[in-house]
Amino acid sequence: MTESDPDFDAPVRSGRSSDTLILQLGSWEGPLDLLLTLARSQKVDLSQISILALVDQYLDFIRDARALSLELAADYLVMAAWLAYLKSLLLLPKDPEAEPDPAELALKLQFQLQRLEAMRAAGQTLLARPQLGWDMFRRPNPEGLATDRRAVYAVDYYELLSAYGAIQARRATAIHVVRRRPVMALDEAIERLELLLGRSIDWTELARFLPADLADEAYARSVLASSFVAALELARQGKAVLSQGAAFGPILVKARAHG
Amino acid sequence: MADAYDLALTRALEAILFAAETPMTLAEIARHVGERGDLLPTLRALAESYAPRGINLVERGGRWQFQTAPDLGHHLRTSRETVKKLSRAAVETLAVIAYHEPVTRPEIEEIRGVAVSGGTIDVLMAAGWVRPAGRRETPGRPLQYATTPEFLAHFNLASRRDLPGIADLKAAGLLDREPSRELPLPLGGGEA
């Protein structure tokens, strides 16, 4: 190997241009990237490229790749199909009613290529700029700025006074007055029921032993509850017998005959 | 100092010393700038040019470094105030101390009807409103607490006499319930 021969290491298979492309198959980042590379090979400003020529370039590339049985990702084929469709639209006589407008589609493709090219160039320009940690440096161990946090307590005069008021109120002796409530005590109910029941041995509905004029509803409920418990108590003591035909049916009561 | 060579050297020295992790000896500095002859005069001139600034270039034990001017330390610390709400227990304790001072902790507990944690009184002292006020000359010599002038200032009171009495509190509706007849008014007589 001599250094004077720069072509010594050049690839042997440089005969076909499509080969060169295919050898680089893995280096494209998707169909748009491939399209951009092909567009650049037209060696004109991207705003002046021939979309039809570009479409042909792409379709040729895909055909060659398939001829060589190279695996192509689906998105390359989708792009190929879309470009073939675009080409057919562009070649047809111009139809003002056509939807979508092929010229607009071509313009959009051109826009995307220009935009990708611009962003690619912008990325490289950014990387070429002075960078922190390589060109510029900050102080490695700054002392830092300290912030002492000081608590300021908020309490207003009203809070202070009402707190003291609350303490005094707590200290005040509380007198609890229990309001008298209309109830029939259990003892009273037992005594009353026992008396009314007498020595009757006929079944009588418990409700019939209750006072008839119970205007106060609270008192009526109390009387009912007390009388029921009184009936249970008398049954327990063996002085009465209870019977109920069905759930929620009337409760019958009679005195128990003493043997 | 005026010629281009010295300017370039001076700039390099500034950058090197600014970006240095630790103070640097002359030899270390020289390694960074390359062979440039005697650095010392340029370093000294640089130090002089920084002398009136907020950043100074100083030599300590043969090592050079930038540091902030010694008189500006107070700018490097700031205090930020955070407003905190005083707990209910603390407000009540403060009120009891204000109305009954000097007062011992057992007395505060008796008046409030609940135990008072040491932390509660600590908070009031940290706020600058309560201070220890000697010991009560009774068995156990318990510590007494009283309010501070800051307390009066915070509540805009000329003196503790300005605190409203129980009757005033009641008139203002600050007592939810009627205190019992037997309760002695805390602000009785000359003490308050």
Add this chain to the structure above:
Amino acid sequence: MADAYDLALTRALEAILFAAETPMTLAEIARHVGERGDLLPTLRALAESYAPRGINLVERGGRWQFQTAPDLGHHLRTSRETVKKLSRAAVETLAVIAYHEPVTRPEIEEIRGVAVSGGTIDVLMAAGWVRPAGRRETPGRPLQYATTPEFLAHFNLASRRDLPGIADLKAAGLLDREPSRELPLPLGGGEA
């Protein structure tokens, strides 16, 4: 700048920015110097006085910091420093975000013509250059991305307006979502 008041303020600003651990916003600086009126003119004058020096005072994305002059890196690099090797995808994605921000991931993918792997944006976020910037109020509420002040500081840009060629790209309609009706202007020479 010549009177005593400004000198004191200038010195304080120097010391504070020198000691600061991170670039400081005006509000943060103001908290350390106290109420002193408008700091901006003094900061700018200070920055100007440092401009020819080896240490520069710069504003990057609204934050002020001292750093070494960008032309002196060769004096300061040690074996520790390595330039972050960014993948081509990462560089391109960074450019797309910087020039189009706030931008959603589907938009990045549309511009680049390929799916953007989560790892790519991750790398940029780990470097501190890119941050999530709220959600776009469109169906699906996609997350948007934008650059950080640290991105500007890293690439020595005072603000996004200083992104190379951004004005030309904007004028050419290349930062729009859709091509304009008129044929886009050709990209200008080597800059873009």
